[in-house]
Amino acid sequence: EIVMTQSPTTLSVSPGERATVSCRASQSARGDVAWYQQKPGQAPRLLIYGTITRATGIPPRFSGSGFGTEFTLTISNLQSEDFAVYYCQQYNNWPLTFGGGTKVEIK
Amino acid sequence: EGQLVESGGGLVQPGRSLRLSCAASGFTFEDYAMHWVRQAPGKGLEWVAGIFWNSNSIGYADFVRGRFTISRDNAKNSLYLQMNSLRAEDTALYYCVKDRGQQTAGLYYWGQGTVVTVSS
Numbered sequence: 001e002i003v004m005t006q007s008p009t010t011l012s013v014s015p016g017e018r019a020t021v022s023c024r025a026s027q028s029a030r031g032d033v034a035w036y037q038q039k040p041g042q043a044p045r046l047l048i049y050g051t052i053t054r055a056t057g058i059p060p061r062f063s064g065s066g067f068g069t070e071f072t073l074t075i076s077n078l079q080s081e082d083f084a085v086y087y088c089q090q091y092n093n094w095p096l097t098f099g100g101g102t103k104v105e106i107k
Numbered sequence: 108e109g110q111l112v113e114s115g116g117g118l119v120q121p122g123r124s125l126r127l128s129c130a131a132s133g134f135t136f137e138d139y140a141m142h143w144v145r146q147a148p149g150k151g152l153e154w155v156a157g158i159f160w161n162s163n164s165i166g167y168a169d170f171v172r173g174r175f176t177i178s179r180d181n182a183k184n185s186l187y188l189q190m191n192s193l194r195a196e197d198t199a200l201y202y203c204v205k206d207r208g209q210q211t212a213g214l215y216y217w218g219q220g221t222v223v224t225v226s227s
Contacts, residue, residue: 089214096142097154100151
């Protein structure tokens, strides 16, 4: 099983600034990593798949990078609607696994 | 994107069984892999099980292997999760999720979930 370790657990950022969330895989996930956003009381939403590709309707301020075991989600120019919990996930092989989540909160 | 509607959740005693269903509409169900993902109250996301479009490949999380069975009926546009030997730690909101592709390519569209509570 590939263990996905996210950091930090909580990130305090001011609106308009940049947020960077990291995810480390215990073994190579190649480029098969996705990122999700979840707001309170809502189902998660796919943001990024294939490490770098934005899902339909996701604004360009969301970007992903990495390969193998190190991955990053960057949110530029944070908007009020971006304050949420973010999860990374690998789908390179079964079982699929998620990171523990990062809460991006208003500073 | 379509629509995914989960059902079958509820309160059940430890050791008993429950069967979740997910009715899909608005897209060609047989073209996509499907998954169950759960979220315990106040906790993170846990992938439970997944099934390829043609049922030729099925995967389970270690914590449910041998107790839960995922299946699909493409003729009925439906996904199922048979849950046996339920434990208190299985208490969670269970989401039905559509993949981006026929195999695994990202969890694209999520239902609103059905709540399972395991308690005596």
